[in-house]
Amino acid sequence: MNFGVDKVKAAVIAIDLHRGHMDLSVATMPVKTQAQADRVLGNAAKLFAWCREQDWPIIHLVTTYRDVPEIRSHPFWRTRADDPHATRKNVERHNLQGSPGCTVMSQVIDPKKDWIVNTKKTLRLLCGNRFRFHFESPRHQHTYHYRCQYQQLCALNSRCGLF
Numbered sequence: 001m002n003f004g005v006d007k008v009k010a011a012v013i014a015i016d017l018h019r020g021h022m023d024l025s026v027a028t029m030p031v032k033t034q035a036q037a038d039r040v041l042g043n044a045a046k047l048f049a050w051c052r053e054q055d056w057p058i059i060h061l062v063t064t065y066r067d068v069p070e071i072r073s074h075p076f077w078r079t080r081a082d083d084p085h086a087t088r089k090n091v092e093r094h095n096l097q098g099s100p101g102c103t104v105m106s107q108v109i110d111p112k113k114d115w116i117v118n119t120k121k122t123l124r125l126l127c128g129n130r131f132r133f134h135f136e137s138p139r140h141q142h143t144y145h146y147r148c149q150y151q152q153l154c155a156l157n158s159r160c161g162l163f
Helices: 034-053 068-072 075-082 089-093 131-136 151-160
Strands: 010-015 058-063 115-120 143-148
Touching: 010 034, 034 058, 068 075, 068 089, 075 089
Parallel strands: 010 058, 010 143, 058 115
Antiparallel strands: none
């Protein structure tokens, strides 16, 4: 079938594999246990190593905010921040530009080969960030595979545009 590209090539999208979730020493929205972080990172590292052997690009998406007002400009995050019982109540400290939490975990990144897109502002992958360039550029047209801590949520939001 003709997809309109010269060569169909797979790529991997890595979401939320950064210190803000996976490094319990600095995480503002941590996974529940170190064992969970170790399992996710170990499995992702094995998958990514295999993908790199296939010459598949890996794109790490990291939502990054300039400041608290930017976070609070999103109605959903504002409701989470204002609810002391919300599981994501730390959202106003999460993924602030320059914070250690925005760093992709060293176990899963190859700085010489992987791409980092840190302009993502919502859970919609193609909304208002540089990933759209990678997705739509003829040079970078790939079939994407998701690897995400919250895979179903991110995939659902990407398809339905929930937030």
